[in-house]
Amino acid sequence: xxxxxxxxxxxxxxxxxxxxxxxxxxxxxxxxxxxxxxxxxxxxxxxxxxxxxxxxxxxxxxxxxxxxxxxxxxxxxxxxxxxxxxxxxxxxxxxxxxxxxxxxxxxxxxxxxxxxxxxxxxxxxxxxxxxxxxxxxxxxxxxxxxxxxxxxxxxxxxxxxxxxxxxxxxxxxxxxxxxxxxxxxxxxxxxxxxxxxxxxxxxxxxxxxxxxxxxxxxxxxxxxxxxxxxxxxxxxxxxxxxxxxxxxxxxxxxxxxxxxxxxxxxxxxxxxxxxxxxxxxxxxxxxxxxxxxxxxxxxxxxxxxxxxxxxxxxxxxxxxxxxxxxxxxxxxxxxxxxxxxxxxxxxxxxxxxxxxxxxxxxxxxxxxxxxxxxxxxxxxxxxxxxxxxxxxxxxxxxxx
Numbered sequence: 001x002x003x004x005x006x007x008x009x010x011x012x013x014x015x016x017x018x019x020x021x022x023x024x025x026x027x028x029x030x031x032x033x034x035x036x037x038x039x040x041x042x043x044x045x046x047x048x049x050x051x052x053x054x055x056x057x058x059x060x061x062x063x064x065x066x067x068x069x070x071x072x073x074x075x076x077x078x079x080x081x082x083x084x085x086x087x088x089x090x091x092x093x094x095x096x097x098x099x100x101x102x103x104x105x106x107x108x109x110x111x112x113x114x115x116x117x118x119x120x121x122x123x124x125x126x127x128x129x130x131x132x133x134x135x136x137x138x139x140x141x142x143x144x145x146x147x148x149x150x151x152x153x154x155x156x157x158x159x160x161x162x163x164x165x166x167x168x169x170x171x172x173x174x175x176x177x178x179x180x181x182x183x184x185x186x187x188x189x190x191x192x193x194x195x196x197x198x199x200x201x202x203x204x205x206x207x208x209x210x211x212x213x214x215x216x217x218x219x220x221x222x223x224x225x226x227x228x229x230x231x232x233x234x235x236x237x238x239x240x241x242x243x244x245x246x247x248x249x250x251x252x253x254x255x256x257x258x259x260x261x262x263x264x265x266x267x268x269x270x271x272x273x274x275x276x277x278x279x280x281x282x283x284x285x286x287x288x289x290x291x292x293x294x295x296x297x298x299x300x301x302x303x304x305x306x307x308x309x310x311x312x313x314x315x316x317x318x319x320x321x322x323x324x325x326x327x328x329x330x331x332x333x334x335x336x337x338x339x340x341x342x343x344x345x346x347x348x349x350x351x352x353x354x355x356x357x358x359x360x361x362x363x364x365x366x367x368x369x370x371x372x373x374x375x376x377x378x379x380x381x382x383x384x385x386x387x388x389x390x391x392x393x394x395x396x397x398x399x400x
Contacts, residue, residue, distance in 0.1 A: 038359045038366050043374075044330050047354035047367060051123070055357055056221040058229075059122040061205040063353055066297035068202050072304065073297030076328025079305030082398045083337045087382040094385045097376040101387045103141070103322060103345050104267050104288060106160045106189055110372045111387055112335060113141035114364070115293075115326045115347030116164040116194065116271075119216030123357040131356055132157045134364025138372075143192050143271075143347070152186060162190040162269070166197060167252040173263055180264025188266060190288065194295075196272035198251045199244050201299045206238040213238055258285045269324075274309045276316035283320050289344075290317065292325040296349050307338060314342030332374025339387060340395035 041047050052060050066073030101111045114135050120127025128144060132151040135142040135158035142158040151157040163183050170176045183191065200213075212235040215221055222230040261268045267288030273279055274294060282290050292306050292313050303309075306327035314323050325338050326347030335346045348371070355363030384390050 038362050041366075041370070044351040044354065044367055044370060047351065047358055047363065051354040051357035055123060056223075058206075058209045058211055058221050059216070061209055062119060062122060062203075062211060062216060063350065063357075065203050065205040066301065067299060068204070068301035070297060070301070072294050072301050075305035075308070076294070076297055077305070077330070079307035080328070080331075080334050080337060083307065083341075084396050084398055085333065085336065085340075085378075085382055086394050086396055088394065089383045091383055092385050092389055094380045094383060096385060097380050098386045099372060099376050099379065101345065103160075103324075104190055104269075106141075108141055108160065108345065109139045110368070110375065111339060111343075111345040112329075112368060112371055112375070113324075113345055113347050114143065114158075114352055114368075115349045116143040116145060116192065117296075117349045117353060118145065120353070120356065121218060122216035122220050123353055124360055125220075127356060130361045131352065131364055132161075134352070134356070134361035134368075135161070137361060138365040138368040140365075140368050141189075141345075149186065160189050161187075162192045163188050164192050164194060166195075167193045167256055167260060168198070168249065170252075170256070170260055171249065173259060176260050176263035180260075180266050184264070184266060190267040190269055191260070191264065192269045192271050192291070193252075193257060193260070194271045195252070196293070196295050196299045198247070200238075202240065203238060203298065204240075207240050211238050212236060254281055254285050257287065261286050261288075273313060274303055274306070276312040279313040279316035279323070283317060287321065289322040289324060291347065292323060292327075292343075293347075294327055296327055307334075307341070310338060310341050310343060329371075332371055332376070332378040335371065335375050336378050336382065336390065337395050339390045340392060342392070 041050065099110045101108050114131065120131060124130050128147050129151050132142060132144060132148040133156055136156045140158060141160040143162045143164055145164045148157055170179055180191070210229065212231065224230055257268060257270065269289040269291060270282050270287050271291035272293050272295065273282065273290040274292060279290055290313065292310050294303050294306055306325050310323070310325050317323050322344035323342060324345045324347060325343045326349060329335060329346050329348050330351060338346050351371070352364045352367050355367035359366065379385065382394060
């Protein structure tokens with residue numbers, strides 16, 4: 001009888017230890033009488049609801065809209081529903097999850113980075129600087145349009161950051177060399193050349209709203225005390241029916257990008273690639289990487305979702321250069337699917353803008369934190385413990 005009691009007591013203790021260790025019963029987030037509101041959203045979509053409620057309606061439409069019929073905008077999200085995760089259990093020990101990765105020789109704490117977006121001042125004052133502070137707080141790579149020098153000098157900015165350019169302003173080799181040298185002196189890790197914005201797209205929400213194109217690069221949406229929009233004589237509205245006017249200088253070609261690559265020691269990455277042909281050309285030109293992107297569905301419509309274009313670009317790259325992707329990523333499962341299809345890293349745009357609009361730099365950091373946690377959980381449940389263990393076998397395309 002005593003022996004049976006000891007065994008029972010031991011069994012109960014072991015069961016209690018099992019429950020205490022179970023992730024299902026963890027209580028990391030304890031109740032507080034003064035909870036931090038940035039912790040309230042359960043996912044990035046909750047941040048979107050908060051941002052929409054807070055922003056001027058014109059600012060929300062500018063952030064949320066796509067071009068023309070917005071089919072590319074919708075396809076970015078719809079593409080994920082066509083992919084199914086294929087978990088493989090017991091192949092790896094998943095007691096510890098590591099979501100870090102390496103990109104162009106730099107370690108990233110997660111394969112999620114802050115992509116370039118314009119017009120941040122419509123969402124938060126000094127939006128680019130605030131975003132840089134958020135990127136630094138969560139140790140996330142950022143592609144910036146510039147103007148964050150003070151943040152970088154403070155040591156509070158991102159440790160890894162790339163500089164955005166259209167390459168349109170780099171017309172001579174001297175300009176290109178000076179450009180690259182200045183960036184290297186600031187600690188830049190790569191130059192990201194966006195190639196799909198040489199013409200103004202047709203964005204009908206902003207056309208209907210009477211949005212002035214430079215408001216979101218300045219002080220935001222101007223309204224008088226009655227809420228009426230304030231226009232200046234020289235304001236240029238987002239218009240319709242205007243044929244593209246000739247540009248004062250030629251737009252860049254692959255030859256320009258090759259000269260840029262030859263003029264700097266920094267890696268040059270092309271953003272806006274959607275085809276195998278352009279990926280192959282990037283490899284032949286000596287480009288360091290490509291970003292599969294349709295500009296968040298905001299430029300040329302009807303090109304399909306980026307997750308659909310990703311496989312052909314990865315195949316064309318042939319492992320010679322990294323292939324990144326952005327467009328419609330909202331969940332850890334979205335990121336996992338892209339990694340399984342061969343992406344090295346995933347960029348987000350609107351999700352961190354939702355965080356920026358609601359909580360500034362803290363919202364930016366929290367959005368990254370949520371997506372990073374989701375990816376880690378999804379990896380563990382799919383049977384992988386590190387990014388290197390994810391391959392094409394972990395995803396299949398839905399057949400019906």
